[in-house]
Amino acid sequence: MPSISMANLFAFNRMKVNFSVCHSFTDQEFAGVSLVPDKRCTPRCSKCGRMVKQIHSQRNRGVRDLPLGINQRTWVNFHYRLVKCQHCDSIHVEASDVADVGGPRVTKRFSRYIQGLCRLMPVSKVAAHLGLDWKTVKNIDKQGLIEELSKTDYDGLKLLAVDEVSYARYHKYLTVVIDYESGRVVWSGEGRKRETLEQFSLTCRRTSKMVLKQWPWICGSPIRRW
Numbered sequence: 149m150p151s152i153s154m155a156n157l158f159a160f161n162r163m164k165v166n167f168s169v170c171h172s173f174t175d176q177e178f179a180g181v182s183l184v185p186d187k188r189c190t191p192r193c194s195k196c197g198r199m200v201k202q203i204h205s206q207r208n209r210g211v212r213d214l215p216l217g218i219n220q221r222t223w224v225n226f227h228y229r230l231v232k233c234q235h236c237d238s239i240h241v242e243a244s245d246v247a248d249v250g251g252p253r254v255t256k257r258f259s260r261y262i263q264g265l266c267r268l269m270p271v272s273k274v275a276a277h278l279g280l281d282w283k284t285v286k287n288i289d290k291q292g293l294i295e296e297l298s299k300t301d302y303d304g305l306k307l308l309a310v311d312e313v314s315y316a317r318y319h320k321y322l323t324v325v326i327d328y329e330s331g332r333v334v335w336s337g338e339g340r341k342r343e344t345l346e347q348f349s350l351t352c353r354r355t356s357k358m359v360l361k362q363w364p365w366i367c368g369s370p371i372r373r374w
Contacts, residue, residue: 263292
């Protein structure tokens with residue numbers, strides 16, 4: 149039977165596999181991989197994206213990765229470098245496709261897998277399925293929603309509806325702007341005061357001039373009489 153190279157399963161950009169091992173314990177199997185930066189590649193600053201020549205230091209961090217099979221968890225010992233960026237004039241973490249330093253201890257591809265499961269299953273079920281803490285799963289799903297929904301999409305809007313929803317046992321409120329024709333949520337903001345809806349008007353002014361032509365009431369005095 150042909151064997152599968154571990155290096156092919158962890159072919160991250162600008163990284164190489166330094167060590168790999170598989171181990172069984174009771175009903176669980178574990179795979180461990182050590183990833184180190186490929187010295188043939190010039191590091192890039194994670195903030196500005198430019199190439200950097202000066203290396204400040206090197207550190208490592210243990211993160212979870214995609215399981216290789218049923219009941220087989222994968223751990224990655226991720227080595228990363230701190231670089232002295234002459235363009236930012238400061239020290240930053242080297243840009244990497246493996247994981248974000250400072251966030252949850254999971255790889256980026258495992259994070260995307262978790263976010264995909266959260267679309268189909270409750271957070272508690274995803275946590276139990278993957279053997280993760282439910283708070284970790286919740287934070288990963290929340291970050292994915294922020295990245296996906298942070299930009300307001302004004303395409304195809306003709307009619308707008310404004311409503312409010314309550315949460316935390318009616319102690320907190322959200323003002324919601326909706327596409328009246330499709331029911332799509334266009335924008336939401338904390339609170340239900342006039343200033344909350346004015347935040348939406350500021351977003352329109354900065355983002356789309358077409359929106360101001362279609363809905364002039366957003367920018368002027370009518371919003372203050374609403």
